[in-house]
Amino acid sequence: MNEKWDWNDWKAQFRNRIQTVDALKNYIELNPDEEEAIKKSEGLYRWAVTPYYASLMDKTDPNCPIRLQALPAADELIVNQFSDVDPVGDMKYRVTNRIVHKYSDRIVLLVTEQCSVYCRHCTRKYHTTDVNGSYFEKQEAESFEEDFKYISEHPEIRDVLLTGGDPLTYSDSKLEHIISRLRSIPHVEIIRIGSRYPVLLPQRITKEFCEMLEKYHPVWLNTHFNHPKEITEESAKACNLLLKHGVPVQNQSVLLKGINDDLETMRELLHGLLKIRVRPYYLYHCDNVTGVSHFMTTLEKGIEILRGLVGHTTGFAIPTYVITTINGKIPISIDNIIDYSEKGLTLQSYQGKKTYIPYLKPEEVLGSQL
Ligand SMILES: *Cc1c(COP(=O)(O)O)cnc(C)c1O
Numbered sequence: 309m310n311e312k313w314d315w316n317d318w319k320a321q322f323r324n325r326i327q328t329v330d331a332l333k334n335y336i337e338l339n340p341d342e343e344e345a346i347k348k349s350e351g352l353y354r355w356a357v358t359p360y361y362a363s364l365m366d367k368t369d370p371n372c373p374i375r376l377q378a379l380p381a382a383d384e385l386i387v388n389q390f391s392d393v394d395p396v397g398d399m400k401y402r403v404t405n406r407i408v409h410k411y412s413d414r415i416v417l418l419v420t421e422q423c424s425v426y427c428r429h430c431t432r433k434y435h436t437t438d439v440n441g442s443y444f445e446k447q448e449a450e451s452f453e454e455d456f457k458y459i460s461e462h463p464e465i466r467d468v469l470l471t472g473g474d475p476l477t478y479s480d481s482k483l484e485h486i487i488s489r490l491r492s493i494p495h496v497e498i499i500r501i502g503s504r505y506p507v508l509l510p511q512r513i514t515k516e517f518c519e520m521l522e523k524y525h526p527v528w529l530n531t532h533f534n535h536p537k538e539i540t541e542e543s544a545k546a547c548n549l550l551l552k553h554g555v556p557v558q559n560q561s562v563l564l565k566g567i568n569d570d571l572e573t574m575r576e577l578l579h580g581l582l583k584i585r586v587r588p589y590y591l592y593h594c595d596n597v598t599g600v601s602h603f604m605t606t607l608e609k610g611i612e613i614l615r616g617l618v619g620h621t622t623g624f625a626i627p628t629y630v631i632t633t634i635n636g637k638i639p640i641s642i643d644n645i646i647d648y649s650e651k652g653l654t655l656q657s658y659q660g661k662k663t664y665i666p667y668l669k670p671e672e673v674l675g676s677q678l
């Protein structure tokens with residue numbers, strides 16, 4: 309390829325994101341179905357791929373896990389009758405333009421709607437990828453003052469999680485403004501950043517960025533690797549730089565059909581993460597988010613993978629398998645299943661709330677066409 313720009317400059321990577329079929333053809337051989345799906349999603353779901361992430365795609369295989377995560381698919385346009393744009397009820401817990409206050413001592417701060425790549429399986433697909441959707445109560449451009457004020461007035465909040473979209477889409481100076489304001493609130497003990505940049509655009513993790521974070525410790529970063537192919541020299545370098553500056557890096561994967569829903573792939577991913585010193589934190593059961601249903605696996609599948617790991621590998625290689633519900637995240641282990649019927653599972657949340665989770669039958673995965 310003939311780039312006239314600096315491959316290692318993250319802003320240039322961002323500016324040169326692939327957003328047309330023609331540009332994509334510089335990287336891969338698109339098959340007619342993929343091309344058709346991209347056309348059909350126009351006006352409904354946005355897509356964009358960083359040149360770096362596109363360079364990881366298999367040239368010819370449409371089932372490549374990188375392609376499946378980044379390129380619109382026809383299945384996205386099929387609406388599952390049980391799906392919801394916000395199945396875990398984040399908007400029920402929204403208290404300001406940007407804050408979701410679901411747990412008493414920690415909050416989510418939705419910094420932006422923008423990302424470097426629009427992951428097809430995003431749990432906030434309505435907020436990030438849906439052309440007409442947003443979780444913001446007002447606008448993204450709205451000032452953060454009411455959010456800062458809310459946190460200041462709630463001394464129980466000791467943990468603030470910056471997410472989005474992807475907060476690292478913002479410049480270092482914009483982020484520093486937010487982080488320094490949070491750090492000036494005495495009861496905020498830890499600041500967490502949820503970002504997929506180490507995976508999708510690792511060049512974003514610069515020395516300057518890490519030095520900025522270091523001033524506001526304790527700062528933690530949770531990223532999102534889903535497949536061993538994503539562990540590259542560049543992504544390892546990004547994680548290493550964060551670690552060197554004292555930012556612990558953890559990983560949150562989503563269990564995705566056709567991408568990582570087999571024991572061998574999952575084991576390779578987890579072992580790969582340990583090799584780059586990234587600690588597996590959560591493995592999310594895929595939520596039934598509108599436009600994401602085709603990635604859902606069964607809970608049995610997740611439990612089967614878990615059984616293949618526990619005892620068979622390093623204890624801290626094993627993430628906590630969780631399902632997100634209206635009552636918070638519930639870890640799935642054989643210990644908290646209260647009732648196991650043909651129709652679904654009843655699990656107990658951390659507060660002892662009984663939560664019923666129906667199984668999806670294969671025929672229910674194919675709902676009506678948009
Ligand atoms: C996941 C999540 C958190 C953080 O939960 P941890 O289990 O502490 O990682 C906080 N608020 C909301 C709304 C969440 O979804």
Ligand code: SF4
Nearest residue numbers: 423426427430473504
């Ligand atoms: S980077 Fe994160 S927030 Fe953005 S689309 Fe991907 S999963 Fe969603």
